[in-house]
Structure formats: structure tokens, C-alpha cells
Amino acid sequence: TFSRTFALLTPQVTEQIHQRVVSLAREQGVAHGRKLRTDTSVVESNVHYPTDSSLLGDGIRVLSRSLERIAAECKDGALNVVHHGRAVKYRLLEIARAAKSLTEANKQRMRDSYKKLVGLTRSVVRQASEVVERWRKGRLKVVGKFLRVEAQIGQLRHFLPLVEKVITQTKERVWGGNCHVEGKVLSLFEPHTEVIRKGKAHKPNEFGRLVRIDEVENGIVSAYQVLTGNPADTTSWMPAIEQHQACFGRAPQMATGDRGFFSAKNQRAAQNLGVKKVALPGRGRLSVKRAKNQKERWFRRALRWRAGCEATISTLKHPFSMLRATYKTDPGFQRYVGWCVITKNLFSIARYQERRRINGQVH
Numbered sequence: 001t002f003s004r005t006f007a008l009l010t011p012q013v014t015e016q017i018h019q020r021v022v023s024l025a026r027e028q029g030v031a032h033g034r035k036l037r038t039d040t041s042v043v044e045s046n047v048h049y050p051t052d053s054s055l056l057g058d059g060i061r062v063l064s065r066s067l068e069r070i071a072a073e074c075k076d077g078a079l080n081v082v083h084h085g086r087a088v089k090y091r092l093l094e095i096a097r098a099a100k101s102l103t104e105a106n107k108q109r110m111r112d113s114y115k116k117l118v119g120l121t122r123s124v125v126r127q128a129s130e131v132v133e134r135w136r137k138g139r140l141k142v143v144g145k146f147l148r149v150e151a152q153i154g155q156l157r158h159f160l161p162l163v164e165k166v167i168t169q170t171k172e173r174v175w176g177g178n179c180h181v182e183g184k185v186l187s188l189f190e191p192h193t194e195v196i197r198k199g200k201a202h203k204p205n206e207f208g209r210l211v212r213i214d215e216v217e218n219g220i221v222s223a224y225q226v227l228t229g230n231p232a233d234t235t236s237w238m239p240a241i242e243q244h245q246a247c248f249g250r251a252p253q254m255a256t257g258d259r260g261f262f263s264a265k266n267q268r269a270a271q272n273l274g275v276k277k278v279a280l281p282g283r284g285r286l287s288v289k290r291a292k293n294q295k296e297r298w299f300r301r302a303l304r305w306r307a308g309c310e311a312t313i314s315t316l317k318h319p320f321s322m323l324r325a326t327y328k329t330d331p332g333f334q335r336y337v338g339w340c341v342i343t344k345n346l347f348s349i350a351r352y353q354e355r356r357r358i359n360g361q362v363h
Contacts, residue, residue, distance in 0.1 A: 011331050014338035021345045022222055022247060030352045031220040033248030036255040038215070038240040039309045040233055041317070042196045043226075043337055044208035044324040047187040052170040053095045053114070056121045057088050058188050059163035063128045066152040066159075070131060073144030079131065084120050091117040114174045118167055125163055128156045162188050192330035196230050208325070211337055214240045215312050219348040221341045222247050226334050233260030237280075241270050251275045254298075256306040259283050279303055312344075320344050 025031040048054065064081060071079040091113050098110040134140045135153050142149050162185055169181040186193045186207055196206045210230060214223040223243040227236070237257060245251050255270055256279035270278045279302030282290050293299060317323040322340040325333045 007327075007332070009335060011334035011338065014335045014342070018224070018338055018342050018345070019247070021342055021349075022220065025218075025220045025345065025349050026248070028349065028353070030218050030349050031216045031222065033216055033222070033244065033250065034253045035305065036214060036216055036222070036240065036244050036252040037306045037309045038212060038236070038255075038257050038261070039313060040210055040212050040227070040236060040260075041313045042198060042206040042208050043211050043317075043322055043333075044206060045187065045190045045193040045333065046324055046326045046328075047190050047193055047207055050186040050193075050207065052166065052173060053092050053117060055166045055185065055188065056117050056163075056170060057092055059159065059166055060084055060088050060121055060124050062159050062188060063124045063156065063163065066155045067124075067128060067131060069152045070140075070149050073142055073149050075141040075143050078141040081127075082123075084124065087120060088117065091120070111174060114170065118170060121163065121167055125160060125167070128160055132156050132160070159188060162191055190328070190333075192333065194229060209333060212236045212240065213309065213313060213316070213341075214243060215309055216244075216252075218352050219312060220345055221312070221316075224337060224341050226337055233257070234263050234266060237261045237263075237266040238269055241273055241275065245273065253277060254279065254302055256280065256302045258306065277302065279306065316340055316344055 022031065026033070064084065067079070067081045071081050094113040095110055095117070098106040098113065100106075131140065132153060135149070140149070165183065165185045166188070169184055172178040172181050184195070185191060186195060192209070193207050194209060196208065196210055197204060198206065200206075210227040212223075212225045212227060213221055216222045223240065225236075225239065225243075240257075241251060241255060244255075251270075251274035253275070254277040255275045259281050262280040262282055267278050267280055277298060279299050281294060281303065286294065320340045320343055322337060325336040327333060327336040
């Protein structure tokens with residue numbers, strides 16, 4: 001019951017709870033908002049590694065499952081569902097074997113197997129579309145529970161456009177050689193998932209969403225945002241400053257980020273908002289003036305403090321399980337990230353209070 005009630009909380013409500021926790025930290029002197037450090041990181045969706053063949057297999061499986069459940073509520077013979085499970089399994093195995101060695105012969109075998117798999121998917125999509133149309137026109141002879149049929153029709157309406165997109169992107173890649181299809185589907189169950197490339201050698205592609213984390217004193221995460229797509233970090237700098245200003249009523253005295261956030265425009269904009277010390281290390285060859293500025297003591301201290309944001313992200317991902325979001329759908333993903341941040345902030349407040357209590361006893 002608690003889990004079901006918890007799932008009713010929208011991302012907006014979660015954000016309001018987070019802001020209340022931050023305001024408590026501010027009232028208790030844990031967070032003053034004088035310093036700000038920001039960074040972005042990828043939070044993975046709870047999906048398997050996406051390949052065209054596995055997505056086609058998923059599409060056949062979920063559509064066939066809904067068709068079978070509808071057939072169970074219909075009059076005998078009103079809806080005959082063909083089971084393609086064995087054929088799909090063989091096609092997936094053929095594609096996996098052919099992909100191990102990309103010789104010309106194996107490429108042709110892969111194309112042939114994909115042709116058969118796409119054909120199976122098209123036949124299931126065609127039957128599912130016909131069932132939805134028959135239901136719309138009232139021609140589906142249902143003898144069981146209408147609510148069960150309505151629920152499965154809703155599933156078909158949800159998955160059909162996604163499976164058709166998977167068919168299109170498979171044809172584009174396998175026969176057209178185009179791997180950069182706009183609006184690519186990476187998961188039928190978490191369609192909000194996006195592919196993020198952060199330049200990591202051990203993980204060149206990550207499947208999830210990019211999240212911006214803003215942190216102030218004593219490990220308090222003052223703001224977070226689940227971003228759309230894979231935007232450059234430069235676009236996240238001013239939203240972080242503005243969010244801080246809205247939260248604390250003033251701009252931070254010092255704000256810092258890594259090289260990805262640097263641009264002369266971002267630096268000027270932050271200074272215009274009232275940030276006295278902007279510590280953004282420049283990229284490439286530096287001018288004499290900028291090189292001298294970056295060697296100043298306050299700048300180097302700011303960069304050392306900025307490095308702590310990496311530890312905060314690591315703490316969020318491992319002890320607080322933000323490495324992979326397990327809640328379903330886009331609102332669930334945002335709610336999951338929000339509660340990881342809220343939990344971390346509560347721990348930071350408790351740790352600060354315990355530290356003050358111990359220091360008080362010592363003195």
C-alpha cells in the first residue's frame with residue numbers, strides 16, 4: 001500500500017519536498033548558499049543493452065502477449081494468435097552468431113536473418129492493428145471481462161507506434177547504413193531513455209538520462225535537473241546559477257564547475273548576476289590574462305573544492321543507488337532521482353548536526 005501511494009507522487013511534488021529539505025538545511029545553518037559547485041552525470045535507465053534484434057524480439061513478445069490475453073476473453077475462434085517464440089529465438093541466435101565475425105558472408109547472413117525477423121514483426125504488428133480497429137468498431141466478440149480487454153487494447157495502442165519505429169530504424173541501419181536515426185527507440189518499456197556519450201573509455205555509450213547536480217556547503221545538494229537529450233555542459237551553467245538565486249534569494253559569492261561549463265559568455269553572465277568569484281577553467285591555449293587569473297590562490301582553492309562534486313556524485317550513485325533508476329516511465333525516473341537526492345541531503349544534515357554535537361562536547 002505504501003509503495004502504491006508513494007508512486008502517486010509526481011516529479012513536481014518530489015521537487016517541492018526536496019526544496020523543503022533544503023530550506024530546513026538553510027534554517028539550521030547547514031547550507032548558507034555562499035558557494036556553489038555544479039556538474040552533470042548520467043543516471044542509467046533500467047534497460048538491457050539495446051540492439052535492433054533484441055528490440056524487435058521484445059516487440060513481438062509484448063504484442064503477442066497482449067493478443068493472447070485478448071483472445072482468452074473472446075469467443076472461441078474469434079481471434080487466433082500465432083506463436084512466433086521459437087522462430088524469433090532462432091533468428092536472434094542467427095544474428096548473434098553472424099555478428100561475431102563481420103565477413104561479407106556473415107553480413108549477408110545477418111541481413112537475411114533480419115529480413116525474416118522484420119517480416120515476423122510486421123505480421124504481428126498487422127494483426128495487433130487489426131484487433132485494435134475491430135475493437136474500435138465493436139466487431140470483437142468478447143465473452144469475458146471487457147475491462148481486461150480494454151487494458152490490453154491500451155497496451156497495444158502504447159506499444160504499436162514504438163514497434164513500428166523500431167522496424168523503421170532497423171531498416172535504416174541494416175539496409176541503409178544510417179545509424180543516426182532521429183528519435184531512435186532504445187527501449188520499448190522505457191522510451192524516454194537516451195544514448196549519452198561522455199567520452200569514457202570503459203563505457204563509450206550510456207543509456208539513461210543526463211542529470212545536473214548543484215551542491216553548496218556541507219554536502220547539501222541544493223538543486224537537480226533531469227536534462228533532455230545530451231546537451232553541452234555550457235547550457236547548464238546559467239540555469240544552475242538562476243536556480244541557486246531562486247533558492248537562497250541571492251547569487252553565490254563563488255561558483256565553480258569543470259572545463260565543460262566554461263565560456264566567456266557564461267563567465268560574464270554569472271558576474272552580471274552578482275557572482276563575485278567565477279572559477280571556470282578555460283579550455284585550450286589560455287591568454288596571458290586568463291592564465292594569470294587561474295593561478296591566483298582563490299581560483300586554485302575553488303577548483304580544489306570543485307573536485308568534491310565528483311565525490312558527491314559517486315556517493316549518490318553507490319550508497320544512495322542513483323547509478324540506475326529502477327522506477328518506470330519518465331515521471332518515475334525523475335521521482336527516483338529526486339528521492340536519492342533528498343535521502344542524501346537528510347544524511348548530510350544529520351552528519352552536520354552530529355559533528356556539531358561532538359565538537360560541543362569536546363569544547
